[in-house]
Amino acid sequence: MQIRVAGLPMPEREVRFHAQRRWRFDLAWKDRLIAVEYQGGVFNRQASHSSIGGLTRDYEKFTEASLAGWRLILVTAKTVESGEAIDWISRAWQESPEKAAIAKV
Numbered sequence: 001m002q003i004r005v006a007g008l009p010m011p012e013r014e015v016r017f018h019a020q021r022r023w024r025f026d027l028a029w030k031d032r033l034i035a036v037e038y039q040g041g042v043f044n045r046q047a048s049h050s051s052i053g054g055l056t057r058d059y060e061k062f063t064e065a066s067l068a069g070w071r072l073i074l075v076t077a078k079t080v081e082s083g084e085a086i087d088w089i090s091r092a093w094q095e096s097p098e099k100a101a102i103a104k105v
Contacts, residue, residue, distance in 0.1 A: 002086040008093055011036065017070065023061045025072075034092045035065060036073045036085075071095075 003010060015028035017035070025035035065072050071092050075085035 002080070002083070003089065006086050006090050008089065017068065018064060021061075021064070023064070025065075025070075028070075032093070033070045034073070034089070035070050036075060036089065037062075038080075039074055039076050 009029070011027040011029050011034075013027060015025045015030060015035070017023060017025060017028070026038045027036040028034065062072055062074075073085070073088045073092060075088070079085040079088075
């Protein structure tokens with residue numbers, strides 16, 4: 001809902017971004033190479049993302065996304081509720097499409 005209120009186009013969900021791996025972004029605007037990953041289990045010791053193996057896999061995924069030119073925004077419930085997350089997304093959108101296209105090269 002915050003995305004709509006901010007006047008941004010709706011992102012695609014579960015966007016696959018790597019040809020060999022099954023990695024997906026929670027939300028993405030492929031034409032702008034902007035991706036959002038919701039970090040829901042970061043404070044739960046039982047969650048797979050907070051284990052050493054889970055963190056290692058996430059770091060690999062995030063690094064590969066960065067090397068491919070994606071601007072990755074990591075959000076939590078706290079940053080969504082505070083409005084910080086939508087501010088980050090909006091700031092990423094303020095960057096010109098030409099600059100984002102350079103990252104695709």
